[in-house]
Amino acid sequence: MKAKFEFKQIRIISILLLLLVAFLSCERDDFQKLEQRNWQLVWSDDFEGTAGQLPDASKWAFDLGTGEGGWGNEELQSYTNNPANISTDGQGNLVITALRNGNSFTSARIKTQGLFAQQYGRFEARLKTPYGPGLWPAFWLLGENIESVGWPQCGEIDIMELRGQEPHVIHGTIHGPGYSGGNPITKSFGLANGRFDTDFHIFAIEWDEDKIDFFVDDFLYQRIERSDVPGEWVYDQPFFILLNVAVGGNYVGFPTPQTPFPQKMIIDYVKVYQEVN
């Protein structure tokens, strides 16, 4: 009787422990269990140009100069279309280089505005960030209707932003009417013991009519649903893509004498997918 009881006890403990293993094991949590999707590639750039070549003009346009009020953020750099600031490296990458010349800085910002925009889908880039206090690289989207409705009504989806003084943390953010500037919906993702400037990482969103999911290396770290937005959900229209490296500004602060220059964002590819049924 006693033996039987002991056996039962052991069995219960075993089952409980097995359940614990199942829950605490190395698997990712339920949050990561995404429904299977059938993504079809609709737009991409692998940056296969020869060394020193500007990005493909059929895919990318430039933002040039200092913008109004440092592109609205008191940024220090002037954007150019000089190959010293932006060119393919001959090894399948596009390199955006921020240069310091005394107290002035040059860099580059490109966009698919007028050339490509898409509503919903998967937008991804594989890239290595620059680093150092005051560096602000970004891979982001803007609503195509920005010219007619303005910002933030057009909506902005920041797939990846990084502050160079925290090279191990990236931020995924959306700005829209009522939740923009210093008050957006945002979440950070940090590497426990690594940095985003030492290896390539894949930054992506998967966006449909209900939500936007943010990924680093296919790890889902943020889901923003329609109901999470305190203002209007403005993400039911096509968005275009931007890539840039800013220097200074009110998001990141200013470079210091210890900030190394030149700084490079190295982009292996940008790909856009659409879901097919």
Add this chain to the structure above:
Amino acid sequence: MKSHKFIKTWLFVPIGIFIMLFWGCEREITDLGPAPYSNNPEVFIDGFSPGLNYAAFGGSNPAAFDVDEKVTYNKSRASMRFEVPDAGDPRGAYAGGVFFTTEGRDLSGYTALTFWAKASQAANIDLIGFGNDLGASKYQVSVSNLPVNSNWNKYYIPIPDPSKMKMERGMLFYAEGPENDKGYTFWIDEVKFENLGTIAHPRFAILDGQDQTETSFIGVSKQLGGLVSTFNLPTGADQAINAAPAYFEFVSSNESIATVDANGMVSVVGGPGNAQITAHVGDVVADGSLTINSIGSFQHAPTPPHAPENVISLFSEAYTNVPVDYYNGYWAPYQTTQSADFIVDGDRVLHYTDFNFVGIQFGSPPVNASTMTHYRMDIYLPNALSANAQMRIEIVDNAGGGTGLHTFTITPAQAQQWISLDIPLSSFAGLTSRNALWQIIFVDVNGNIPSFYADNIYFRK
């Protein structure tokens, strides 16, 4: 009995699962052998780590260091307190010392020494680092002028090549003098070695990253300087560190022309021919290189022919030289000329590089050359020359005798061989008397003589 056995066997099931629970995600440890030395990363957390000792540097205040239980980082039990004395403190002029272990530690699994620090005022700690073992300190690393202030901040001192740190005894050392003659206090806490993936972009340089070329000879030795090590910290900011030469592995492309030892001493051993000296730290190639163009056997300057009693010598092994203040005054701000003097087979040779002008001064006491008739000097131009190379020699009298100028042309055919100049002092236009000569100045008139050697500089009659 049977059922008892059955239960006993079943007991292993929960135990097994329990082990899975705790070890499931751990890495394999079966590949690792026993460590011959402790790999304890802790230096000072809430007290001295096992085996840690302290010795104050000579001349420092031996009581500068103490354990503090009041001012600590993050309410820990204790911190290290360093009291920097005022200037002129009779107990010692500065705070400085070494925390070392008697047994070496294996620190090869870590990438940086880290600690938290604050100070009673904003200050810069003159020198702080690790690898000082009160002996050879072969793998010493330090940061100069580390800024501290009245907030606790975390600091990182990267290890240039952790694979070298197999049995390190130097855990922490520091040296700090008063700030503007005033003493103050700083505290350090949570001192430990860490394996940080957030320290990145190691960069190293020899010769400050310059690619230099030198014409040289068998027998010439040269110490490679300008060793630079820079890491990017988790804050994204660059940090320059002072890394011992032993972290650098120096390589010669042609050891039959030039060799380089572990300390970066280059020795020219053959020629004619070329050798390039480069360096790397771990897998990272250092910027900068030295290319030796060896002409072969050194051609010594001709032995001076004049009797010692007829000579006032400024620089020669053949004579006794009069006192000379310097052979290069590094006259600011316009002089570019550097000195790279060398000794070959016991023969000392002046070597002026980056030549535009340079002066030798011998004013204590000045030379009375009133009975002398000639200025004599051997020069050797190691580089190929262009057609209009001209050098001017200026002799300056310090007692109203003026400055005498003499300009002469050196033809391309005269390059790479000794030229013995023997110039009558009467040819120095403007030198009205020579009772108190005190300076000789060499000038590259047309800016096309990059360097020259000089030997046997004297006045004669």
